[in-house]
Amino acid sequence: MGKITGFLEYERVKEAYEAPQARLGHWREFVATLTDAEAKKQGARCMDCGIPFCSNGCPVNNVIPDFNDLVYKQDWRRALDVLQSTNNFPEFTGRVCPAPCEAACTLNINDDAVGIKSIEHAIIDKGWSEGWVTPQPPQRKTGKRVAVVGSGPAGLACAQQLARAGHFVSVFEKSNRIGGLLRYGIPDFKLEKSHIDRRLAQMEAEGVEFYPSTYVGNPEDAQEGLTVRTPESLRAEFDAVVLSGGAETPRDLPVAGRELQGIHFAMDFLRQQNKLNNGDRLRGQISAKGKHVIVIGGGDTGSDCVGTSNRQGAVSVTQFELMSRLPEVENKPLTWPYWPAKLRSSSSHEEGCERDWAVSTKCFEGKDGKVQKLVAVRVEWVKDKATGQLKMREVEGSQFDLPADLVLLAMGFVHPVRKVLDAFGVDVDGRGNAAADTDSYRTSVDNVFAAGDMRRGQSLVVWAIREGRQCARSVDEYLMGTTTLPR
Template identity: 80%
Template sequence: MGKITGFLEFERLSEAQQAPKERVKHWKEFVITLSDEDAKVQGARCMDCGIPFCSSGCPVNNIIPDFNDLVYQQDWARALEVLHSTNNFPEFTGRICPAPCEAACTLNINDDAVGIKSIEHAIIDKGWQEGWVAPEPPNRKTGKKVAVVGSGPAGLACAQQLARAGHSVTVFEKNNRIGGLLRYGIPDFKLEKSHIDRRLAQMEAEGVEFQSSTYVGNEADAGEGLTVRTPESLKEEFDAVVLTGGAESPRDLPITGRDLNGIHFAMEFLTQQNKVNAGDRVAKQISAKGKHVIVIGGGDTGSDCVGTSHRHGAASVTQFELMPRPPESEDKDLTWPYWPLKLRTSSSQEEGGERDWAVSTKAFEGKGGKVEKLTAVRVEWFKDKATGQMKMREVEGSEFELKADLVLLAMGFVSPMKNVLDSFGIELDNRGNAKANTEDYRTSDSKVFAAGDMRRGQSLVVWAIREGRQAARAVDEFLMGASTLPR
């Protein structure tokens, strides 16, 4: 490495952020990219550890020691080349990935991990700033046509790889703009949509065609105003079809009072705000302004609801989590290099509100068809001696009520949209996902492939990119008999 003793000399430096009181006044990103000098110091902290567990901890297997060293050497152009060799969209992962690579960092055994995510963020931002990110059109066309259904991170990664291999690729998206989860599931304060737009411009220059407001499936299931493409028509027109839609079926909470107005799935809330930020008019937009908001679900989606509610001007925000409060820090001897269970506080949670753990919601109550409060109970978790599984039971006498003008259900997703999968007539796994393995990503229909959340279920953006890239290689091998695309 460039600085053999760097990990002994320098401390971890996190990216600066705009103060919470200021950033809740707008929808822009508030994380400040590291300066060249600060990124160099972070790169110097990377150890010559022999086995880069960070690379195996990263789902796309970023070649992290190499680009850390190149940043230390201030060879930014080569660092960008190394980063792009494994990751099509580091501006997405550098902003919204939870960084399992840092959990796996060797330095994390007994010290603070290298700021890998912040270095990645700095590399790609500098690449765009310097004009180094340019279209890479193929030298030749194969004459093969591929349809990619879904324009989230898996679909975009798959489409870009296949276009660069020389295939004619068309991406179909049911929404009015391209981007899938990136566009409508992630708040602008975490990912401004200009980052998506410039990637789409690059991909169009590489030959990718995008068709938005197009529903793929049976016409009876399509929404109003959408163009419909049936699975039969796609399979007739294209040499291969790749299903890369998201896990869009949210987990519900079927308890007393669920039908009251004011109770919504998180994605209804988040998607509407992103559309408004993009300039769309949304009739009867769900608003948290002046309301007592309860967010049920402690994950990233719940956190996004918290941050959005703050920006709306909520009177109060409370977030429930069914699981017990995690420890302040993990037992590294037991968990390293794997993703640890420990208490994490998101930027949205730093902005205010209350968090409560080991809480189960029992019922919603209201008047005039509108929710006004909820009843919840505290639970405790224990290991069942017979099965060894963790189970929960209610704590006697722990019931409580809480005012609730707006309830947002953010408890995860159970499967992709079943009607889309059913329209293709492909086999599903026991979780309702498209059944396909990670060797060839092929479904029970030999011409149809599946990747991302459509195949593996709800997961991280970085996993979607990995699956999109690997599926692209599988499709290329299917069409051409061999492939030079990386896995």
């Protein structure tokens, strides 16, 4: 390493945020990239630890010590080359990844981890600003054609890798714009869509063709106004088909009053705001303005609902989590280098939100068909002596209620849309995902592959990128008999 004692000399420096009250007035990103000097010090903190657990903790296996050292030496161009050798879209992960690499950092055993995510953010932003991120078209075409269904991070990563290998790649997306979850699932204040647009321009220059507003499946299942491509037509026209859609079936809350107006799935709420920010006109927008908002679910999607509700002008925002409150500091000797279970607060929580844990919703009550109140009860989790499993038990006399004009269900996703999988006739696993292993990514149907959330289930953007890259390698090997694409 360039600075052997850097981890002893320098403290971790966090990226600067715009003040909460200022950023609530707009939908733009509010995180400042590290300066060159700050990034240099963060790179210097990377230890000569021998075994880079950070690289193993990173789903795409970024070569983290190398680009940390290059940033310390201010060799930004080579740092970018190292970063892009394993990650097609570091501008996405540098903004929205929870950074499992930092949890696995050796320095994290007894100190603050190296700011790996902030360094990644700085490298790719400098790469774009300096004009170093350019199209990489193949030197020759193979004549093989691949259809990619779904344009989220898995589909885009797979498409880019296959195009660079020389195949003709077409990406089909049912939404009116390309990007999948990146476009319509992540709020603009976390990921501005200009980052997606410039990647799409790069990919088009590399030969990828995009077909938005196109539904792939049985015609009777398509929404009105969409172009329809049947599985039979794709399999006949293309040498391989990759299913890379998201886990889009949300977990519901089947309690009394669920049918009342004002209770919505989180992604419907978030998608609408992103569409508005993109210039679309909507009828009957789900709005938090002037309302008491309750978000059920304590994960990232719930946090995004909090930030969006506050920007829309909610009177109050309350977020519930069914599980007990986690400790603020993990037991590092017990959990390192694995991802720890601990309390995490997002930038959206800092902007204003009441949070509560170990709360179960009993029912919703309303008037004239509209929700007005949520009735809940406190619960405790008790270990079953026979099985050792935790079981939920209501706390007697703990029932309470809260005013609720808008309820957002952010409890995760259970599996992909089955109509698409059924249309292709692929087998599914016990969780309802496309059945395919991580060696070949092949489904039970010849020349049909699956990657990302559609194969793995609900997961992170960085995991989707990994799956897309690995699936591309398998497709290339299937088409050509051999491959030079990395795993």
